[in-house]
Amino acid sequence: MFHKLKLSFYLFIALLALSMPNNILAGNACTNGNLVNPGVLTIASGNPGYAPWVLDNAIEKGKGFEAAVAHEVAKRMGFSGNQIKWVSASFDQSIQPGVKNFDFNLQQFSISADREKVVDFSIPYYTANMAVLVRKHTIEKGAKATLTSVRKLVWGAVANTTGMPFIKTVITPTTSILLYDDNADAVGALKAKQIDAAVFDLPTALFISAVQMDDGVILGQFPAADSTNPDHFGMLLSEGSPLRACVNEALSSMKSDGKLAKIEAQWLQNSTGIPVIK
C-alpha cells in the first residue's frame, strides 16, 4: 500500500514536471515581458556595418568588436543562436518618436547629455580616443603632432559624429570645417586633397589607414581624458527602457571578469605607439 502510494507520488511529480511551462521562452527574469519581440532579443546595428566594429557587414556572424560584444551581452542575458534577431536601424531611426524595432542598437553611438534626453544609453562598452588621419604628403610638408601645427590644416569629419564639435572646441582650426555623410566620403575628400586631416575614433582611423588608403597615416591621437567630449560608446535603448538594467548588468559583468577586455584585444588593433597630440 505504502509502496503504491510512493509510486503514484513519484508519478504525480513527474507529470507535474512535464506539465510545467516548458522553458520555451529564452531570457532571464530581467528581460521577461520587456522585449520588442517576445522570446527573442532584437539587436540593431548599422547598415553597412564598418570594420573593425562589424566585419563583412554581418553582425550575426559575431566577427568584429561590436558584433562580439553584442553576442556576449545577449548570451549573458540568456539568448543565443536563433533566439537573437538582427535588424538594421540608422541613427535617425533610433531617435525618431514612436515605437522602436529593436531592444538595443549599437553602432558606435557616443553617449551625450543631449541625446540622453531622447533615448537611453547603457554604460559605455568602449571609450575611443579621437585620432587624426592624414596622408603621407601632409606629413612630408611638415605637419606635426602638436596642436599649433594641426590647427593650420584643412579639417574634415563625418557629419553624424561628435567629430565636428571636437574639431571646433579642441582643435579650433583656422579654416572652416568640411563635413561628409560617411567614412567613405571623408576618405574620398582626403584622396581628392580637399581636406588635409579628418578625425575618426582611433579604431576606425587605424582600419581606414591600413585597409582603405595607400598612404594614410595617423598623425596622432587625443587621449579621451583630454577632450571635452570623450567618445564613450553606449548601446542605445528607447527612452525609459526597462531593459537598460539588464544590458548594464551584462556589460558590467563582462567588464569585471575581463571578457570585454579580451574581446577588445581580439578585434581592435593595439594602439600603443601612436603619438599623442599636445
Place this chain on the structure above:
Amino acid sequence: MSAEKSSTYHKNGTPLPAGVPQISRRQIYENRAKRRSIITASLSTVFVILLLSFLIPLTPGWEEVKKSFFDWNILVKVFPALLEAFLVDIMIFAWSSVAIAILGLVIAICRNASSPAFYPLRLFGTIYTDVFRGVPVILAIYLIGFGIPGLGLDRPWNNPYIWGSLALILSYSAYVAEVYRAGIESIHKSQKAAALSLGLSQMDTMRYVILPQAIRRVVPAMMNNFISLQKDVALLSFIGPVELLRQAGVYKSLLANFTPYVGAAIIFLSVTIPATRFADHLIQKQNKQRSQ
C-alpha cells in the same frame, strides 16, 4: 458689352442718374459672387485648420512628435547658426544661376543651329542634354566634386565649391536649355523667314527677333527651374560645404532632435514661397497679355 454699359444701376439695383460712378449689373453680380466665394473659402479653411489642430493633439504620439520635431527652445538655439549657413546656399545659388542661364542658352542655340556645317554642334547639344538630364544630380556632384580634384589638382583648384557648383551648373543648364529650346521653337517660323527676307543674318535673326520673344515666353518656366535649383544647392553638402541642410543635420545628430530640419525648412520656404508666387504672377500677367 456696349448694351450692358449703357444701362447702369446702383448697387441696390435702382437705375443711376448719369454722371454718378457707374457700375453695371453684371459687375454687381460678379462682386457679390466674389464676396460669397471669399467668405466660403475662409470659413472652410478656418474649419479645416480648427479640425486639424483639435484632432492631431488627440493622437497618442503627439507629445513625442512635438518634442522631437517642434521643440521651440532648440529652434531658437540653432536658428542663428542655420541662417548663417544659409548664406553659403545663397552664395552658391548666386553664381550658379548666372552661369546656368548663360550656358543653358548656349546649349539651346547649339541644338537649334540649322546649317549642316553646324551639325557637330547640334549633336553636342543633343548628347549634352540627354546625358545631364539623365544623370542624377547627386552622382554628377560626386563624380565631378571628388573625381576631377582627385586627378591631381592642388589647392585652391580642388575646392569643393568650384567643382560642386560646376556639377550643378552642368546638370541644370541641360534642363534650362530645353526650356529655352521650347521658347525658341514656339516662335513661328514665319518670323524667321520674314527677318531673313529683310536681310538680317542668321545670327541677327536669332538675336533681335527670336530670342527676345522666346526668352520672355519662358521666364515663368525658368523661374520654376531656379526654385528647384535653390533647393538642390543643398546637395553640395555631400562633398563637404557646411550649408543649411548639413548644419541642420549636425544639430539633429548632436541634439537627437529633428527640430533643426524644421528650422531649415522655414528658411527655405521663406525664399521659395515668394519666388513661386512671383512666378505665378508672371504667368498670369503673360496669360492676360496673350488673351488681349
